[in-house]
Amino acid sequence: MVSYILSDFTAAYGFVRANEEGHLYQEAWFVNGDDKEYYSKAYTCRPEGTIQIGQSLYYFDKNGFLVTNSQIMCANQLYEADENGVLTLIGNVGGTRWVSVNGDWYYYEDGFQVTSGFKAINGARYYFDGSGKMQTGFFEVEGKIFSRF
Incomplete structure (x- = not known):
């Protein structure tokens, strides 16, 4: 580069x-x-x-x-x-809703994409990376291992 x-x-x-x-x-x-x-x-x-x-x-x-x-x-x-x-x-992408793009899930709240962190949605807890993609399987956040299947 x-x-x-x-x-x-x-x-x-x-x-x-x-x-x-x-x-x-x-x-x-x-x-x-x-x-x-x-x-x-x-x-x-x-x-x-x-x-x-x-x-x-x-x-x-x-x-x-x-x-x-x-x-x-x-x-x-x-x-x-x-x-x-x-x-x-x-x-x-407006409103509050889930959007699937090529098998990956993104969440929008009031028209803005949720990124970089945990988010409680309808009683469940999800983690979104910096691009807004919901993390699944095993993933690491601040040295701790989490899973979502």
């Missing part, structure tokens, strides 16, 4: 990759099997998050790979990624 300051004083960070001639990828896709990465004008492949390329919005996982054929929760918005990774907004 690299980080540096651009000429407009904005920070750039991510991964870089060079082609066979040693030139860094810039505003280009790199494909390796099923994995696709996009290298921005700043020569970086951004780890985890959304990126606008042309008129389309894409989501990249924590390793910088394009997410396809999946639902993604980002900033209280639910998106569907098609086979090319292009995101379509499904909707704003």
Whole structure:
């Protein structure tokens, strides 16, 4: 991972990759099997998050790979990624309710996602990680082991 300051004083960070001639990828896709990465004008492949390329919005996982054929929760918005990774907004998650995304459960209270901690819901106690995903199986919190099956 690299980080540096651009000429407009904005920070750039991510991964870089060079082609066979040693030139860094810039505003280009790199494909390796099923994995696709996009290298921005700043020569970086951004780890985890959304990126606008042309008129389309894409989501990249924590390793910088394009997410396809999946639902993604980002900033209280639910998106569907098609086979090319292009995101379509499904909707704003409002109200108080459970939402299932690709088999993982998230809880919203008054339109805001519950994150990072224990939460009592209808008499049961749940733990949510920093991304808001409900933890299941065995998991560790502050050195203690918990389970939820």
